Amino acid sequence: MTIAVALGCVAATPHAASAENTASTARTASTTNEPNPAAALSLGAAADFAVLAGTTVAGTGSTVVTGEVGVSPGSTTAGFPPGVVAGAVYLDDPVAEQAQDDLATAYNSAALRPGTASLKPQLGGTTVAPGVYNSTSGAFYISGELTLDGQGDPNARFVFRSPSLVTSPASTVRLANGAQACNVIWQVGGSATLGAGSRFAGSVLALTSITAASGTTVNGRLLARAGTVNLDSATVTRSACAGVPLRRTSTKLGAFCDPGSPGNLALVATVTSSGPVPPVGPVEFFANGVRQDQFQSDAAGHAKLIVSNIPPRTHEFVASFAGTNRLEPSTSPVLSVPVGPEGICPAPPASPATATGPGAGTGGKPAAGNPDGRKNTRTVITFPPNDRPFKARKRDRGRHHHARPGNHRRPR
Structure with a gap:
């Protein structure tokens, strides 16, 4: 699915109880070799x-x-x-x-x-x-x-x-x-x-x-x-007994040029959890405070949205993991992407850089958009591996967006 970002707004493009039958409480097992009827039954x-x-x-x-x-x-x-x-x-x-x-x-x-x-x-x-x-x-x-x-x-x-x-x-x-x-x-x-x-x-x-x-x-x-x-x-x-603690999650958002579609920006959310529970669940994407669409993250915690027709201005993107029975919800920091008159991702890079860490590109060279090799202000997510990453602006560090009614920014 591709989302078009328009001036001033963001629009999605299709894609009675019987005494006789009332039972008593469970009795104790008659021998120590029998299963205890009152014990929990494990489903493994x-x-x-x-x-x-x-x-x-x-x-x-x-x-x-x-x-x-x-x-x-x-x-x-x-x-x-x-x-x-x-x-x-x-x-x-x-x-x-x-x-x-x-x-x-x-x-x-x-x-x-x-x-x-x-x-x-x-x-x-x-x-x-x-x-x-x-x-x-x-x-x-x-x-x-x-x-x-x-x-x-x-x-x-x-x-x-x-x-x-x-x-x-x-x-x-x-x-x-x-x-x-x-x-x-x-x-x-x-x-x-x-x-x-x-x-x-x-x-x-x-x-x-x-x-x-x-x-x-x-x-x-x-x-x-x-x-x-x-x-x-x-x-x-799926039912869960009250009192079972949920595992914490963290959601990060990266923006990449899509080499297969010039002019399109790929927003990739990565959800991680504090334990072995796969971070699979619904992820909502927001642009300039307006909900765009929802996708399932995969077993690695990745969910992807393609954005096109982005007008000149600075756009703010957020991904929000809704949580599941076993995983807490989490929301990414705001990712600001400035777009100039020339547009964004005008063509695939001649030699796409693979971001393997802050400030790193293919063969250890600085990634595109970071010529001096200094540490990025945000973690670069290497997904897909051949896309060129965008960097968030430094002033946006620590800012969070809460995807709740009444807390969205108005479109500029």
Whole structure:
């Protein structure tokens, strides 16, 4: 996508609870060799995923997934775009394979836990306390509202086990008294179907497939071992327990001449994080205080926007990383790019310099625009490696732009 910067403005160019069914709290395991039903169930690497499938993840319409998406041993996704994934996508690679292995372990662990009680298949209209539950006959159904009562304990665990799971349209799984979606597990021996417009909480661990019908909202995870995950204009947000600290991020912005498109300026945002979490998520670009567009950063934290038709004046560019479930948001310092009457990037350089550090170019020579080799006022980002970097003006060091309503600069 190319953005045109115009004089005075910036424009984007297309591109009721049943007493009989109310359960008691979880009992203690009968022997020390049995799994403790009240203990946390680890999802391992699968915990990083909002959606995981064995063969395919298929989205239709305006599906939005916040968290990682993975497929293994299959390698297919469909419907993204127009669907949006605020996270990394792993297709039949070591990351997805490990997630599937850990999902199988978690699935079997949930199956082996001692049961607290058996519940009638229809969970709608009931209130359930923490515990491990089996269906008295066949599938679990939710019609209306199911309330999960944490009884004041934010670590309260809920595990539901049945051959299949079906929620009715507009049904709700409500979390009450400290219950958290991250501590709710639905172990399904076959497939799960979430009805249109339903509001669901917890992580589904299905042996076969999972379908989320139109308008479904999921606070948790949809993890299918062998089959597909189908999402129809659904919203899936990977749950995280309250109190889990987010990792800090830092966002920097660089401007480069695009050697393949004379006259265009490439804005490259680089997001870094304080830990091993990939800095993948939505990055918004702003020019002169006006939002331009949003792109996903890749696994290396890079997001790129091409800007063209830049009129003479000094333009101020900013990149803002919106953050994810595990990463804090961050905003780059303002990057000022002066443009004279002759325009910007009139033609590709004859011998493009590769910026390998402040003041360095190809073969150790000073980079273009820095003839005396003195240290730059900003870090030069080497992406793409053959583009010529621009340098921000010294007076702009330490200035920050906050991409929030009411805090944008007016266009000059």
